[in-house]
Amino acid sequence: MRAWLYALVVATTAASIGGRADASAPGDSSACENLKSLSLPHAAITAAQPVDAGGSIAADRSARAPRALCRVTATLTPSTDSDIKIELWMPAGGWNQKFQAVGNGAFNGSIAYPALTGAVTRGYAAASTDTGHVGNNATFAVGHPEKVVDFGWRAVHEMTVASKRIVAAYYEAAPRHSYFTGCSAGGRQAMTEAQRFPADFDGIVAGAPGLDWTGRAVQATRVAQALEGREGARLLEPQRRRLHQSALAACDAADGLKDGLIANPQRCTFDPGVTACKGSETDGCLTAAQVETARLIYSTAKNRKTGREVAGLMPGSELGWTDLGWTASARATGLDQFRFIVLGDAAWTVQKFDLDADLTRAEDVDGGTINALDPNLKPFVDRGGKLIHYHGWSDPQISPGNSTQYYTRVVDALGGAAKVDGAYRLFMAPGMGHCGGGEGPNAFDMLTALEQWVERGQPPDRIVGSHYTNGVVDRSRPLCPYPQIAAYSGTGNAEEAANFVCRQP
Numbered sequence: 450m451r452a453w454l455y456a457l458v459v460a461t462t463a464a465s466i467g468g469r470a471d472a473s474a475p476g477d478s479s480a481c482e483n484l485k486s487l488s489l490p491h492a493a494i495t496a497a498q499p500v501d502a503g504g505s506i507a508a509d510r511s512a513r514a515p516r517a518l519c520r521v522t523a524t525l526t527p528s529t530d531s532d533i534k535i536e537l538w539m540p541a542g543g544w545n546q547k548f549q550a551v552g553n554g555a556f557n558g559s560i561a562y563p564a565l566t567g568a569v570t571r572g573y574a575a576a577s578t579d580t581g582h583v584g585n586n587a588t589f590a591v592g593h594p595e596k597v598v599d600f601g602w603r604a605v606h607e608m609t610v611a612s613k614r615i616v617a618a619y620y621e622a623a624p625r626h627s628y629f630t631g632c633s634a635g636g637r638q639a640m641t642e643a644q645r646f647p648a649d650f651d652g653i654v655a656g657a658p659g660l661d662w663t664g665r666a667v668q669a670t671r672v673a674q675a676l677e678g679r680e681g682a683r684l685l686e687p688q689r690r691r692l693h694q695s696a697l698a699a700c701d702a703a704d705g706l707k708d709g710l711i712a713n714p715q716r717c718t719f720d721p722g723v724t725a726c727k728g729s730e731t732d733g734c735l736t737a738a739q740v741e742t743a744r745l746i747y748s749t750a751k752n753r754k755t756g757r758e759v760a761g762l763m764p765g766s767e768l769g770w771t772d773l774g775w776t777a778s779a780r781a782t783g784l785d786q787f788r789f790i791v792l793g794d795a796a797w798t799v800q801k802f803d804l805d806a807d808l809t810r811a812e813d814v815d816g817g818t819i820n821a822l823d824p825n826l827k828p829f830v831d832r833g834g835k836l837i838h839y840h841g842w843s844d845p846q847i848s849p850g851n852s853t854q855y856y857t858r859v860v861d862a863l864g865g866a867a868k869v870d871g872a873y874r875l876f877m878a879p880g881m882g883h884c885g886g887g888e889g890p891n892a893f894d895m896l897t898a899l900e901q902w903v904e905r906g907q908p909p910d911r912i913v914g915s916h917y918t919n920g921v922v923d924r925s926r927p928l929c930p931y932p933q934i935a936a937y938s939g940t941g942n943a944e945e946a947a948n949f950v951c952r953q954p
């Protein structure tokens with residue numbers, strides 16, 4: 450049976466389950482405590498306790514309950530080697546009758562308390578998982594293929610199935626709608642859910658998804674290898690600033706407005722060679738070796754076996770780079786991927802990396818367990834699911850090219866943009882870094898846009914993003930459904946979203 454069909458059956462069953470043995474109601478502490486006796490397949494509820502508003506969640510955590518809630522913890526064991534921890538927070542009063550699962554970062558390994566707090570503040574019953582291991586690295590993977598599966602896709606799905614049943618038991622009603630929100634590794638989890646378990650969620654927010662998990666590992670490792678032991682080839686802050694200024698000089702105005710943002714970096718033809726030192730110049734210019742480093746960071750790699758490309762970083766992202774190219778997290782995650790998942794060799798070093806062989810090997814070994822590259826979203830689309838996907842064009846950690854490539858592959862797989870537009874939209878954010886930050890608008894409310902789409906049938910034609918300096922909005926722009934870009938209308942304040950329209954580039 451297809452995995453998604455299995456999920457559909459389980460979810461439908463869960464919706465019909467409910468009812469407590471006594472007459473206690475949510476908000477009543479016994480209703481929460483009674484959940485301890487709830488029986489779930491391959492799951493053990495380890496705690497079910499009411500927590501007052503402002504109450505401490507656990508002695509060793511700084512997390513506080515944003516409102517009075519029922520906190521349930523459980524351990525899920527879908528395989529004999531599984532040890533998946535989940536936490537479910539359910540408002541004791543003021544429940545919005547909806548469920549939200551929240552994503553994690555990098556190699557996960559802990560409950561995402563800030564995201565849980567945000568969801569419950571909005572009235573959601575919310576759940577998070579450690580994805581089946583402790584600690585934000587990949588050492589767990591050696592000798593534990595089932596734990597890799599849990600991390601890759603199973604933990605979030607199992608959490609979702611169990612959580613819906615617990616919600617139904619506590620409130621005596623299934624959630625009216627279920628959502629998933631996540632960025633980075635959480636964006637990858639979001640895509641995995643849309644691809645594998647279309648019945649799990651009515652709406653999904655996938656931010657900067659690490660969906661080409663192995664491709665990103667390859668790109669960060671390739672740059673790390675080129676710079677290992679070659680300090681003269683590294684790009685220090687003056688060189689990164691120089692590159693950034695030169696990229697803007699080449700491409701900022703080409704989108705119709707000289708505003709320090711490159712609205713369409715894929716149309717930007719920028720050669721780092723223009724930053725090369727001339728004569729006796731030294732101020733931030735690049736040596737020949739540094740120019741080569743910059744070219745490498747922007748460059749695309751290719752899987753020789755499948756022909757699929759793996760994007761580099763984009764012109765405009767330079768201020769987010771480090772001395773070693775991609776971010777420290779990208780390098781660490783890439784190294785862990787090769788050491789503990791691809792090769793099972795803790796002593797492996799980047800000097801041993803071979804682009805052609807290792808790009809293919811990493812993808813083959815994964816076999817779609819962690820990668821979320823399946824473009825067939827038809828089951829999700831057909832059941833009425835809605836997916837909002839976003840990515841910052843200046844992301845220095847996960848290439849935004851991963852997102853545009855995936856969107857394009859989905860359009861191709863489903864038979865054209867018109868087949869996709871009613872269910873899945875991608876919003877690219879100029880000048881935005883990894884899940885936030887950067888010179889461009891980087892603060893927005895994707896969940897509200899998704900709620901409008903799912904609950905009121907209003908698709909997001911534009912989503913306003915803001916940029917803050919010292920807590921004050923000093924710039925706003927509409928984020929537009931890809932491939933549209935935000936174009937200045939020609940009149941009014943060029944820092945206000947109202948004066949922009951979305952149009953084809």
Ligand SMILES: [Ca+2]
Pocket residue numbers: 700701702703704705706707708709710711712
């Ligand atoms: Ca511009």
